[in-house]
Amino acid sequence: MSAPRLLIDLEKLHHNALTLVQRLAVDSISVTGVTKAALGAPEIGKVLLRAGVESLAGSRIENLESMCRGGVPASRTLIRSPVLSQVDRVVAHADVSFNTELDTISALSLAADRAGRTHGLILMVELGDLREGIMPNDLEAAARQVLHLPNIALKGIGTNLACRSGVSPDTNNMAVLSSLADSIEASCGTMLDIVSGGNSANIQWALSGTDTGRINNLRLGESILLGREPLQCQAIDGLHTDGITLVAEVIETKVKPSHPWGEIAQAAFGEPLPSIDRGDIRKTIFAIGHQDTDHYGLLAPQGIKILGASSDHLIVDSSRYHENLTVGSEVTFGLNYSALLRAMTSPFVAKVMMKSSTPRLPAETVQSCRA
Numbered sequence: 001m002s003a004p005r006l007l008i009d010l011e012k013l014h015h016n017a018l019t020l021v022q023r024l025a026v027d028s029i030s031v032t033g034v035t036k037a038a039l040g041a042p043e044i045g046k047v048l049l050r051a052g053v054e055s056l057a058g059s060r061i062e063n064l065e066s067m068c069r070g071g072v073p074a075s076r077t078l079i080r081s082p083v084l085s086q087v088d089r090v091v092a093h094a095d096v097s098f099n100t101e102l103d104t105i106s107a108l109s110l111a112a113d114r115a116g117r118t119h120g121l122i123l124m125v126e127l128g129d130l131r132e133g134i135m136p137n138d139l140e141a142a143a144r145q146v147l148h149l150p151n152i153a154l155k156g157i158g159t160n161l162a163c164r165s166g167v168s169p170d171t172n173n174m175a176v177l178s179s180l181a182d183s184i185e186a187s188c189g190t191m192l193d194i195v196s197g198g199n200s201a202n203i204q205w206a207l208s209g210t211d212t213g214r215i216n217n218l219r220l221g222e223s224i225l226l227g228r229e230p231l232q233c234q235a236i237d238g239l240h241t242d243g244i245t246l247v248a249e250v251i252e253t254k255v256k257p258s259h260p261w262g263e264i265a266q267a268a269f270g271e272p273l274p275s276i277d278r279g280d281i282r283k284t285i286f287a288i289g290h291q292d293t294d295h296y297g298l299l300a301p302q303g304i305k306i307l308g309a310s311s312d313h314l315i316v317d318s319s320r321y322h323e324n325l326t327v328g329s330e331v332t333f334g335l336n337y338s339a340l341l342r343a344m345t346s347p348f349v350a351k352v353m354m355k356s357s358t359p360r361l362p363a364e365t366v367q368s369c370r371a
Helices: 010-025 042-050 061-069 084-093 102-115 136-147 171-188 200-206 337-345
Strands: 005-009 030-034 055-058 076-078 096-099 119-125 152-159 194-196 217-220 244-257 280-286 305-309 314-317 330-335 350-354
Touching: 005 010, 005 337, 010 030, 010 042, 010 217, 010 350, 030 042, 042 055, 042 061, 055 061, 061 076, 061 084, 084 102, 096 102, 102 119, 102 136, 102 152, 119 136, 136 152, 136 171, 152 171, 152 217, 171 194, 171 200, 194 217, 200 217, 244 337, 330 337
Parallel strands: 005 350, 030 055, 030 217, 055 076, 076 096, 096 119, 119 152, 152 194
Antiparallel strands: 005 244, 244 280, 244 330, 280 314, 305 314
């Protein structure tokens, strides 16, 4: 079988999604399954629906179109603000989109009118992470304008945290979002069906037993696909962390000096990594690199230490690995979200969907995903 390849265990992903759907349902929180890291793969979308997610989401219209072509029978949400030049495609393939700009919303209104459709809208609110969002003091005015646009239905409000600045969801900022929902309903005379509290970074908060207020929806991708929460990259109890793994093939393995020699200049991807002279070590090279994944996000098996990468080579110290690696040997790596996203996007990494579960990797066999 071709390497490198992603092994995608659909049954493990189903287990992760079902477990989270059931746990969050206790507090009446629905799950929107985010498929952007999976590039809108119809096979994964169908698994998430079977597990009980309420709708499917992606950040690029191309991924939602992929699910349409794959016959995935789901409500589809575009969770990145629409590109103005794609509003007709958004209206055609997304039932709901997240928005912050009134110019874009007006264009969606016109596109929906041309298509003879009503397009759902979630207004995103800025609560400190400083990515996208309407400032809280401006939300009411924006909602009033949206409510007057034809062919647009204001479905709710939402926020996004922990993506750009690492601001954690907590009791305070989630209470602000709940309060804003109450305020919009009271002042604008409308009911909000959805108050979307955030992404997988909200898992610890949502499952902590705290009062979740008006929050009735979370958008989950990483926690389903990788079984981890993003804030500390910790495994979520009861979930598989090896639902998706990366297999790479050895193309060289030799005993070499641990320290480079010669005049040192800038390396291909910036400054060279500092290295300590530890004498000769067993250096192994895998046929995968920056063009295929984020090597900083690979979780190596115990006994393998990742030393660095170039465009097409991953260099590791395999001196303490329990097997004698030879050319053609394969090793399975775990991934964090960054490594997964890059590997899924690379055309050089094969994607293999498996319908029967394989044994779960013991937690101690992979290094921490955050050094």
